[in-house]
Amino acid sequence: AQSVTQLGSHVSVSEGALVLLRCNYSSSVPPYLFWYVQYPNQGLQLLLKYTTGATLVKGINGFEAEFKKSETSFHLTKPSAHMSDAAEYFCAVAYSGAGSYQLTFGKGTKLSVIP
Amino acid sequence: DAGVTQSPTHLIKTRGQQVTLRCSPKSGHDTVSWYQQALGQGPQFIFQYYEEEERQRGNFPDRFSGHQFPNYSSELNVNALLLGDSALYLCASSWGGRSEAFFGQGTRLTVV
Numbered sequence: 001a002q003s004v005t006q007l008g009s010h011v012s013v014s015e016g017a018l019v020l021l022r023c024n025y026s027s028s029v030p031p032y033l034f035w036y037v038q039y040p041n042q043g044l045q046l047l048l049k050y051t052t053g054a055t056l057v058k059g060i061n062g063f064e065a066e067f068k069k070s071e072t073s074f075h076l077t078k079p080s081a082h083m084s085d086a087a088e089y090f091c092a093v094a095y096s097g098a099g100s101y102q103l104t105f106g107k108g109t110k111l112s113v114i115p
Numbered sequence: 116d117a118g119v120t121q122s123p124t125h126l127i128k129t130r131g132q133q134v135t136l137r138c139s140p141k142s143g144h145d146t147v148s149w150y151q152q153a154l155g156q157g158p159q160f161i162f163q164y165y166e167e168e169e170r171q172r173g174n175f176p177d178r179f180s181g182h183q184f185p186n187y188s189s190e191l192n193v194n195a196l197l198l199g200d201s202a203l204y205l206c207a208s209s210w211g212g213r214s215e216a217f218f219g220q221g222t223r224l225t226v227v
Contacts, residue, residue, distance in 0.1 A: 004157075036218075041220075043119070043205055044205065044207075044218040046215055049215065090157050090158070101212060102163060102171050103150075103158070103160060103207075103216065105157030105158050105159070106157050107156055108156070108157050
């Protein structure tokens with residue numbers, strides 16, 4: 001079984017400050033890890049993903065995440081927050097089973113950016 | 116490319132009724148997955164369709180059923196609606212179920 005824990009249901013940062021959204025996972029097999037963003041009344045957009053290879057993953061809009069197996073973490077960071085980053089962020093884990101994979105999501109972290 | 120499209124965008128149903136939601140995958144994608152997102156929660160996997168068959172299923176009762184058509188579009192059916200079925204239903208498409216999943220904007224179902 002796999003699960004995802006996102007620490008902090010709501011995070012507020014000032015514009016220009018560092019964004020750090022935390023994600024820890026539990027998986028019995030090597031995981032695939034994802035971060036998605038959801039703007040109000042919209043679907044999910046993939047920010048970045050880790051499947052294999054380099055543990056530091058760069059995504060869209062200046063976001064990046066580092067896969068740390070020893071800490072079972074996949075925290076999302078952005079050096080400088082922009083007002084347009086205000087949204088809800090979801091961490092997800094998947095493993096390949098039966099030739100396909102299904103996503104298990106965390107409960108999400110709502111990011112507010114203060115001008 | 117229109118991406119993943121879902122219809123309708125909003126729906127209001129009464130307890131006990133049945134509902135059908137529709138999804139057209141992104142061009143070139145052959146796999147459709149459905150997720151339920153309750154208010155304030157992350158999406159939960161319902162099931163996945165590939166080659167017109169249900170390939171994987173999450174922890175949802177049999178009231179939830181689906182179908183995939185030869186053109187890869189898909190329907191989600193929910194019977195005997197409960198108030199707790201009120202949620203945003205998201206469709207995601209991918210190629211072979213192993214590539215990046217693209218999500219539609221969802222259908223907001225309200226059960227009264």
